Amino acid sequence: MNKWSTLLLGGLLTMASCANQPTEEKTVSGLKPSDFRTEVDGVQTDLFVLKNKNGMEVCITNYGGRIVSVMVPDREGVMRDVVLGFDSIQDYVKYDNNFGATIGRYGNRLNQGRITIDGVEYQLPQNNHGHCLHGGRGFHVRPFTARQLDGQKVEMAYLSKDGEEGFPGNLTCKVTFTLTDDNALDIHYAAETDGTTVVNLTNHSYFNLDGDPSRNNYEYLLTIDADGYTPVDSTLMTTGEILPVEGTPMDFRTPTPVGERINSDFIQLKYGNGYDHNWVLNTKGDITKKCATLESPRTGIVLDVYTNEPGIQVYAGNFLDGSLKGKKGIVYGHRASVCLETQKYPDTPNKPQWPSALLKPGEKYESRCIYKFSVKE
Secondary structure, eight states: OOHHHHHHHHHHHHHHHHHHSOOOOOOTTSOOGGGGOEEETTEEEOEEEEEOTTOOEEEEETBTTEEEEEEEEOTTSOEEEOBOOOSSHHHHHHHTOOTTEEEOSBOSEEGGGEEEETTEEEEOOOOBTTBEETTSSOGGGSBOEEEEEETTEEEEEEEEOTTGGGOOSOEEEEEEEEEOTTSEEEEEEEEEESSOEEOBOEEEOEEOTTSOTTSOSTTOEEEEOEEEEEOBOTTSOBOSOOEEOTTSTTOOSSOEETTSSTTSSOHHHHHHTSOEEEEEETTTTOTTSEEEEEEOTTTOEEEEEEESSSEEEEEOOTTOOSOEEOGGGOEEOTTOOEEEEEESOTTGGGOTTSOOOEEOTTOOEEEEEEEEEEEOO
């Protein structure tokens, strides 16, 4: 055999070998599970895929207990990914963001990063206008331990140790994500502590119901079952008041385009650069009652929200500025999404007139948020 025959044979064998290599299967949303397998702080990370009988798919990673993608059908039956996020763990770590994350110990803001429990003052990180936002370097940058219970349910757990980010008590947390056959993602939070502490867990998914992050949220129809909201000062800290939405751009009691009044000459919108506020829900913790709805007229995709919490923070992506490239390399521009965060009111520990966020030893914290998807023809 001459050298050319040898080279040709070698090339054919190499091609045959490559052809026999298994091709990694991607998720419906186009993610590669291997891009989520690494180790963060000594904990193995992965991508967990949930699917229901209708073909809906939800992908979740245990880094930060994050929803990475949600594939739902539009009115034409085309599957669309309706949350912002990244293609790999490396990007989540690199950009240190809260896309899709479980937020804790305390979602939203705590005034000057200070809380007082049983007469003892605790100083927390001051990472946002002098306040503590989302627990400082909170749960969104922590790896959870995870186990997939079945094809439609994954359970994630995290031990927040006494003193972590300044919070007292060892807090044992569990978050269970369940994809139901009626196209709902049911998120159940549970926690216990060995020392009195404050807890306010929520999810920080950025919803883009067009499935097209190059488009903003102005056309989305938003409905919130709330007669009041909690106004903020120039540092986005709640003042302690509850004001009526009547006659203001904060009134979403009937379906209203997000962009219709977002740039109004209204001091609250100037403070938040748009909507970044907590609404006081009329549902008063009744999980059977819909508290908010977001709808895309373009795709027909509808998102209904249910919760046992007293409030919902609506954040309209006001601080997205086009500096981030997300999944598939798409740039996330100004107001490319809407966050719907069910929770206790901001700064509740410092405002005793509001529903308590205290958790004591022997008590069990439980919170639920249901994101239910449907289509309007």
